[in-house]
Amino acid sequence: MSSDKMGRLAGKVAIITGGSSGVGRATCRRFAQEGAFVIVADINLDGAKMVAQELAGQGMAVHLDVASEEAWLYALNLAVDHGGKLDIVCNIAGVGKVGTIEELDLNDWQRMIAVNLTGTMLGCKLGLATILQSGGRGAIVNMNSIAGLAGMADIAGYGASKGGVTMLTKAMALHCCQKGYPVRCVSIHPTYIDTGMLDHNLMNTAGGYEERLQELGALIPIGRIATPEDVANAVLFAASDEAAMISGSSILVDGAQLAGLYNPG
């Protein structure tokens, strides 16, 4: 790891799950620009390798299924072996399937809980232990959603998995304070983001992807959906020492969507 690079994360070592695409990929790029050494972790190893290659010596790829404890232990060991310590865990990997409570399929439910909630729990628990053991100090940032704060009828299972992450984040933040651990825990709650996950869920809707994107943008007071970079910038802030007083918080990246009742006029 080269630590002579300047930036808002200079000298920090971070593991970023879901790093091969969408928000995770944008976050890997942003972290490396700001001087971090980045472990790009994803179930899609080829994709993770391509992202790590872009980071020009400031990153490496690892295969990680976030729902597996064994896989987490392997990836975290690798991070410390190559980075010398661990400061930041970004739990960004996620899966989503549209469906109301009546439409919810048990297999889809179990997958969303396994990846979004259990995967994040393992990243928090094992990531914290690794940060402490390796002498690092820093932050765990959990990728959440507006659906982890407000009920959304058509994504019942996804919302339930993200609501669990909201409370897990708060419990962990308080625990670290009680113990005097130098680790913060924050969750980030974006609105719709233009990534593969949205594409996948909107592909079959009448009117097509582009039309549906416009419709979704019109629901958001700021007038558009988020880009992966909008969200990566919030993750960067939450993970950096600039956020030293922020823990247990839910940071909204929602274009004012949850600010209140919106009348476009």
Ligand SMILES: NC(=O)c1ccc[n+]([C@@H]2O[C@H](COP(=O)([O-])OP(=O)(O)OC[C@H]3O[C@@H](n4cnc5c(N)ncnc54)[C@H](O)[C@@H]3O)[C@@H](O)[C@H]2O)c1
């Ligand atoms: N796209 C949206 O509209 C939106 C909105 C709010 C929050 N989010 C959240 O943002 C995060 C990133 O999603 P995205 O929009 O970039 O989607 P994406 O599909 O582009 O990225 C998800 C990534 O997670 C990886 N992944 C899936 N299962 C995994 C597993 N078991 N182990 C390791 N990696 C796994 C995928 O390979 C992929 O690289 C997710 O947590 C998602 O819930 C997305």
